[in-house]
Amino acid sequence: xENMQLPEFSRLLGFLYQGASETKPWQTFLSQxxxxxxxxxxxxxxxxxxxxDLGIFFTSGGDIPKTIAKTYGNSYTxxxxxxxxxxxxxxERVITLEEFVSDSEYQTSEYCxxxxxxxxxxxxxxxxxxxxxxxxxxxxxxxNESQGPFTVAELEVFTLLVSHIKRAIxxxxxxxxxxxxxxxxxxxxxxxxxxxxxxxxxxxxxxSNKVAAKYLQEKDGLRERHNHLQLSDSQANEEFKExxxxxxxxxxxxxxxxxxxxxVPRKSNKLxxxxxxxxxxxxxxIDTKGSPHLMVFIHDPELNIEISVHLLVSLYNLTVSExxxxxxxxxxxxxxxxxxxxxxxxxxARAHLRSIFSKVGVSKQSMLVSLISKSIASIG
Numbered sequence: 001x002e003n004m005q006l007p008e009f010s011r012l013l014g015f016l017y018q019g020a021s022e023t024k025p026w027q028t029f030l031s032q033x034x035x036x037x038x039x040x041x042x043x044x045x046x047x048x049x050x051x052x053d054l055g056i057f058f059t060s061g062g063d064i065p066k067t068i069a070k071t072y073g074n075s076y077t078x079x080x081x082x083x084x085x086x087x088x089x090x091x092e093r094v095i096t097l098e099e100f101v102s103d104s105e106y107q108t109s110e111y112c113x114x115x116x117x118x119x120x121x122x123x124x125x126x127x128x129x130x131x132x133x134x135x136x137x138x139x140x141x142x143x144n145e146s147q148g149p150f151t152v153a154e155l156e157v158f159t160l161l162v163s164h165i166k167r168a169i170x171x172x173x174x175x176x177x178x179x180x181x182x183x184x185x186x187x188x189x190x191x192x193x194x195x196x197x198x199x200x201x202x203x204x205x206x207x208s209n210k211v212a213a214k215y216l217q218e219k220d221g222l223r224e225r226h227n228h229l230q231l232s233d234s235q236a237n238e239e240f241k242e243x244x245x246x247x248x249x250x251x252x253x254x255x256x257x258x259x260x261x262x263x264v265p266r267k268s269n270k271l272x273x274x275x276x277x278x279x280x281x282x283x284x285x286i287d288t289k290g291s292p293h294l295m296v297f298i299h300d301p302e303l304n305i306e307i308s309v310h311l312l313v314s315l316y317n318l319t320v321s322e323x324x325x326x327x328x329x330x331x332x333x334x335x336x337x338x339x340x341x342x343x344x345x346x347x348x349a350r351a352h353l354r355s356i357f358s359k360v361g362v363s364k365q366s367m368l369v370s371l372i373s374k375s376i377a378s379i380g
Contacts, residue, residue: 020172
């Protein structure tokens with residue numbers, strides 16, 4: 001495409017930077033590249049293929065040719081990728097196939113004859129760029145014979161795109177990694193029956209995990225009102241507001257402030273919820289409106305910590321029956337009650353307990369309960 005106008009270039013960048021959030025990542029950007037530059041295909045390689053790895057490709061849409069399909073046994077991954085002359089290019093430079101392969105070589109080389117020609121590909125432009133953790137990314141743009149070679153002006157536009165492609169994909173992958181980490185942390189807290197609510201500087205709820213959502217829905221001392229966390233007890237609610245304000249004011253003046261805790265009475269007369277308000281690190285230079293400022297951790301002492309049978313078996317080499325007995329004891333059951341629940345004889349339960357003591361390395365039931373309650377098995 002000759003003489004690309006700034007609005008169109010800006011629109012293309014918009015598709016690029018939103019690409020990571022799409023169901024099919026970067027599909028819109030690649031499809032627009034194909035349309036704008038009259039391409040046969042546009043492909044982003046996030047992870048190149050290897051002997052035992054299919055790699056990760058994002059394409060501009062349509063049928064993926066069999067030679068690069070994500071199945072074992074395809075000829076590109078297993079045979080022709082290593083012959084591709086555009087592998088391992090100099091970073092952040094746009095390179096064309098013509099720089100490596102003359103017209104006569106195109107007509108005779110194994111790679112061109114068996115890989116490019118069957119796909120109808122005659123012209124290729126490639127860009128490689130370094131990512132994080134030694135992961136190198138690539139983009140490949142191809143045309144058939146009738147679409148003609150890439151012009152100097154088009155290659156200049158591709159060059160302008162290089163730094164943007166690098167940033168967009170690096171940041172997009174980083175965002176996905178952070179989201180995955182947050183999910184694991186949230187699920188781990190769920191296993192410990194801990195609710196988490198994230199608030200902004202005005203007290204608006206930004207997010208909450210499954211446990212917190214359940215507590216708020218039950219409205220037993222806690223609820224969501226106008227997208228704010230509200231406590232049913234008026235005195236506790238005022239105390240919560242004061243402690244919230246203390247944290248926000250301290251953040252504004254860059255003062256260190258410890259986490260604040262309070263008990264929350266419940267309408268059901270169950271044990272009070274235990275709340276901990278923990279300030280989040282704030283960068284004052286990018287502290288935009290609505291950014292996370294504080295996390296509220298909510299614990300219901302009425303609930304038992306969920307402990308994984310599988311993790312107990314793996315950590316301490318317990319049998320399944322021993323692990324189940326350990327969990328029942330940690331939940332506050334007596335040995336007799338636990339034996340009845342498991343439908344085993346009391347003497348069998350005692351034998352299990354002696355075996356558990358030996359494997360875990362404790363000598364008393366109280367020590368066992370204390371250790372297991374704090375162990376990593378409660379985040380499974």
